[in-house]
Amino acid sequence: MQIGCCWFDVSRKTLSNLINDTSWKMSAVEFSVLDMLVKHRGKVLSIQELLQGMPVENRKVEILTESIERICFYLEKRYASLIERVDDQGYVLHNKPSVKSGELSSTPFRSISKKHYSILVAQILLLIVLIYSFFEPAVDIKPENKHVLTTQSGTVSYFPSFSSEEQEQAYFYQSNHFIESVETCSVTPWRQIFLSVSSDNPKNGVISIALRNDIGGKAEMKTLKIVPIDAQWNFINHSWLKKVGICD
Incomplete structure (x- = not known):
């Protein structure tokens, strides 16, 4: 239920x-x-x-x-x-959550919280990178943040998307930990992994992950939104990656 x-x-x-x-x-x-x-x-x-x-x-x-x-x-x-x-x-x-006075607004985004706005921005950034990956540009453009991860089943392209250098520095340890964890996969069905976060503070930043693979000329997609249970992302391990479908 x-x-x-x-x-x-x-x-x-x-x-x-x-x-x-x-x-x-x-x-x-x-x-x-x-x-x-x-x-x-x-x-x-x-x-x-x-x-x-x-x-x-x-x-x-x-x-x-x-x-x-x-x-x-x-x-x-x-x-x-x-x-x-x-x-x-x-x-x-109750069957439906109660609505407090002043919680709703007829104007879109007027009453959206700072946390939800940050999540929305992070998802838009991730979507832009993801849409770009669907098209073959006339000129070979190599994204600065592209990392090639090596697993037992082959290589995976990893694209972390940060809104600023400060945010990238704040998540330096977490991003490296994610890379090391993915490289423990025996098999991963995905060829590209895109990651973004909703906040400069790892203590409350929601993680957005998009996974992409091409099968027979068709793109297969999966998206994840994760609320970290610890700021260092130590919950991300081989077992968790299998549970959410990043590893097989």
């Missing part, structure tokens, strides 16, 4: 973010709370009802509160309002 930007898998007891392709294995308490809210979607469940559905050893109000806060955090700010506390009565899971 979809809840905002996440997919709630009851059988696996996981909450998967469909935007950044990450999955969270829920604890018994978190699962029991979200499961009850989903089964009674649109109805206010009292705190006592929620406590009764939790494991016996964890039936404490503070544990319930902490669990709901973690669930809301994973749903991200945009969808956190799907779960609402109704005074001291309990909690309700």
